[in-house]
Amino acid sequence: MPAFVVVGHRAVTDGNFSLNDLPGSTGRLDILIRCVTASFFLSHGLRRNVETYLVLQGEPEPPKTLRFAGAELKYLNPDERSTASLIRTALMQNPGRENDGKREVQSTPGIYVSRGGLPETLEKMKEKPVFLLDENGENIRDKNIPEDAVFILGGQLDLTENEVELVMKLNPDVVSLGPKKLHASHCITVVLNHIDNIYD
Amino acid sequence: MPAFVVVGHRAVTDGNFSLNDLPGSTGRLDILIRCVTASFFLSHGLRRNVETYLVLQGEPEPPKTLRFAGAELKYLNPDERSTASLIRTALMQNPGRENDGKREVQSTPGIYVSRGGLPETLEKMKEKPVFLLDENGENIRDKNIPEDAVFILGGQLDLTENEVELVMKLNPDVVSLGPKKLHASHCITVVLNHIDNIYD
Numbered sequence: 001m002p003a004f005v006v007v008g009h010r011a012v013t014d015g016n017f018s019l020n021d022l023p024g025s026t027g028r029l030d031i032l033i034r035c036v037t038a039s040f041f042l043s044h045g046l047r048r049n050v051e052t053y054l055v056l057q058g059e060p061e062p063p064k065t066l067r068f069a070g071a072e073l074k075y076l077n078p079d080e081r082s083t084a085s086l087i088r089t090a091l092m093q094n095p096g097r098e099n100d101g102k103r104e105v106q107s108t109p110g111i112y113v114s115r116g117g118l119p120e121t122l123e124k125m126k127e128k129p130v131f132l133l134d135e136n137g138e139n140i141r142d143k144n145i146p147e148d149a150v151f152i153l154g155g156q157l158d159l160t161e162n163e164v165e166l167v168m169k170l171n172p173d174v175v176s177l178g179p180k181k182l183h184a185s186h187c188i189t190v191v192l193n194h195i196d197n198i199y200d
Numbered sequence: 201m202p203a204f205v206v207v208g209h210r211a212v213t214d215g216n217f218s219l220n221d222l223p224g225s226t227g228r229l230d231i232l233i234r235c236v237t238a239s240f241f242l243s244h245g246l247r248r249n250v251e252t253y254l255v256l257q258g259e260p261e262p263p264k265t266l267r268f269a270g271a272e273l274k275y276l277n278p279d280e281r282s283t284a285s286l287i288r289t290a291l292m293q294n295p296g297r298e299n300d301g302k303r304e305v306q307s308t309p310g311i312y313v314s315r316g317g318l319p320e321t322l323e324k325m326k327e328k329p330v331f332l333l334d335e336n337g338e339n340i341r342d343k344n345i346p347e348d349a350v351f352i353l354g355g356q357l358d359l360t361e362n363e364v365e366l367v368m369k370l371n372p373d374v375v376s377l378g379p380k381k382l383h384a385s386h387c388i389t390v391v392l393n394h395i396d397n398i399y400d
Binding site for chain 2: 019020034038042043044139179180193196197200
């Protein structure tokens, strides 16, 4: 089961935003929304074997993490506005701070919210093969990619030095997708197509 | 210069639609909008060497073709709503029916509209190396792809038999992107990444 962890440094952490101005009113949550679409949509149906984490670090209640479980997802459509609406509903839940922020609350089927941030998300990945996407890495086409690989990437902005340090503790392979730096959602599309070509 | 031709069988041909319900009110223009984003956006800047055609065949005034010229594009943002707004403006222009529908009117920089359909668009491609995207084709990774390749694909629906017949007159290579059928915009992302990896 491939997984993606996308860090949204400025992405809002409550549901009090306008669906009519996603780029302007959400700390570029629109970028993360497109990552969700890229993670799950096939021409006919959803990628049920993918799991995607959006780590939201913007105001007013950072951090929060949204987990999208492909196996359970319902009501997801490929347009930005409807996905934004599902996320808004998720951010209106109160997951509480029990268990060091690891407690998850399900909002709609397959969408979970917690008060965890990047450290709590990475903690779940420590037994898995981790790949950090970085334009200076080795080309993914020259690497062996296990089916249960976890890919970590920044949304609008690159990971900070501190975040990279956290990820490096998981001993990741650092991989690039090619010579041009892509939008986060386009990275996810390319990675999944690459895995399709290896394993199907 | 790679080019893409995407056929929107039901996509609306006037600008009288709601930005708040793109999937429901536009004949799935949202799918074509995501094709535009996939065609042009890099993490920093636009792909100035790409040209993308959206062939709109829905009511009330079919056909119309929108041409997006990467070299000239301005005001394009990566979110769906703002691109929909640019398209709405383009569909409010009147390109007239002169010169068999080949007359183009520029709406905003880099966005052109004409009353041509698929035949008129393919006419422009007849000197170029044409690739038809089809899940039964040979894998693109095993093919030689020239830098000025033209890729033809359906938006929401596959090309009709008549449309495939028109394309076949250009003697295209029929290529697949892998074992899973992808959304049209995801196809464009994968093709451009493949070309990046060959040529850059």
